Amino acid sequence: xxxxxxxxxxxxxxxxxxxxxxxxxxxxxxxxxxxxxxxxxxxxxxxxxxxxxxxxxxxxxxxxxxxxxxxxxxxxxxxxxxxxxxxxxxxxxxxxxxxxxxxxxxxxxxxxxxxxxxxxxxxxxxxxxxxxxxxxxxxxxxxxxxxxxxxxxxxxxxxxxxxxxxxxxxxxxxxxxxxxxxxxxxxxxxxxxxxxxxxxxxxxxxxxxxxxxxxxxxxxxxxxxxxxxxxxxxxxxxxxxxxxxxxxxxxxxxxxxxxxxxxxxxxxxxxxxxxxxxxxxxxxxxxxxxxxxxxxxxxxxxxx
Numbered sequence: 001x002x003x004x005x006x007x008x009x010x011x012x013x014x015x016x017x018x019x020x021x022x023x024x025x026x027x028x029x030x031x032x033x034x035x036x037x038x039x040x041x042x043x044x045x046x047x048x049x050x051x052x053x054x055x056x057x058x059x060x061x062x063x064x065x066x067x068x069x070x071x072x073x074x075x076x077x078x079x080x081x082x083x084x085x086x087x088x089x090x091x092x093x094x095x096x097x098x099x100x101x102x103x104x105x106x107x108x109x110x111x112x113x114x115x116x117x118x119x120x121x122x123x124x125x126x127x128x129x130x131x132x133x134x135x136x137x138x139x140x141x142x143x144x145x146x147x148x149x150x151x152x153x154x155x156x157x158x159x160x161x162x163x164x165x166x167x168x169x170x171x172x173x174x175x176x177x178x179x180x181x182x183x184x185x186x187x188x189x190x191x192x193x194x195x196x197x198x199x200x201x202x203x204x205x206x207x208x209x210x211x212x213x214x215x216x217x218x219x220x221x222x223x224x225x226x227x228x229x230x231x232x233x234x235x236x237x238x239x240x241x242x243x244x245x246x247x248x249x250x251x252x253x254x255x256x257x258x259x260x261x262x263x264x265x266x267x268x269x270x271x272x273x274x275x276x277x278x279x280x281x282x283x284x285x286x287x288x289x290x291x292x293x294x295x296x297x298x299x300x301x302x303x304x
Contacts (some may be wrong), residue, residue: 051077054274060270062278065104069267085242087168100275111205112262113219120147132227152177180206214259218242
């Protein structure tokens with residue numbers, strides 16, 4: 001039997017031990033990597049689960065905030081049933097209210113002091129809208145586009161089809177033939193951009209409530225009242241507690257009826273849980289001491 005020299009045998013043994021050590025180190029490194037990856041996966045999974053849980057909680061809190069806003073509107077009606085003024089409960093900002101581990105907040109916007117775009121087809125009202133648009137440096141010709149957009153087909157002759165109304169607008173479209181449900185629907189009408197809609201938002205509404213509600217002189221901006229024929233300056237706002245009657249100074253020749261209370265309100269409600277915030281927009285009609293929802297939709301943060 002052939003034997004290796006002692007030096008050669010020791011060298012080979014050393015190489016084998018080195019390879020075994022290297023293999024062991026690689027195994028330990030791989031095992032460590034697997035453990036770290038598993039820990040990261042568990043951490044990510046826990047983060048996603050926590051965020052999902054927060055999203056559900058925030059959504060429920062936003063709904064609760066909307067309900068709270070409706071309760072405030074009812075309380076406001078009980079406190080002052082005859083008038084809607086800027087001193088009312090509805091006009092206060094209700095923000096950062098702690099609820100459990102989260103918080104809620106809401107802002108209520110009166111719609112009664114704005115001009116209703118869904119009356120764009122009426123003679124005097126259309127003129128008032130055109131004057132308002134012109135004052136805001138918005139093309140008054142867009143009012144005619146709104147009127148065509150919401151005009152229902154002729155029930156007797158069916159002569160006014162959706163295609164015909166689109167031809168009048170000069171753009172491919174599918175007119176709904178019904179009242180606008182929100183100002184955001186204006187983006188489907190030719191000539192309206194997000195910038196134009198935001199410029200109009202403080203002064204016009206699109207709630208689609210049947211009937212001809214008077215403009216609330218207590219909450220209307222001077223630019224709105226001037227569009228109705230009132231002789232006012234930008235400083236001629238209603239007193240905080242409202243006018244004592246509808247004989248508003250400077251509005252003796254108003255082209256449309258004025259009132260002192262509002263029936264329609266827009267609620268922007270939000271709920272926050274952890275690092276997640278959810279928001280909803282609700283438009284409601286207040287009838288006496290009850291509230292009826294007209295629209296309900298989720299909105300992106302910022303709630304414009």
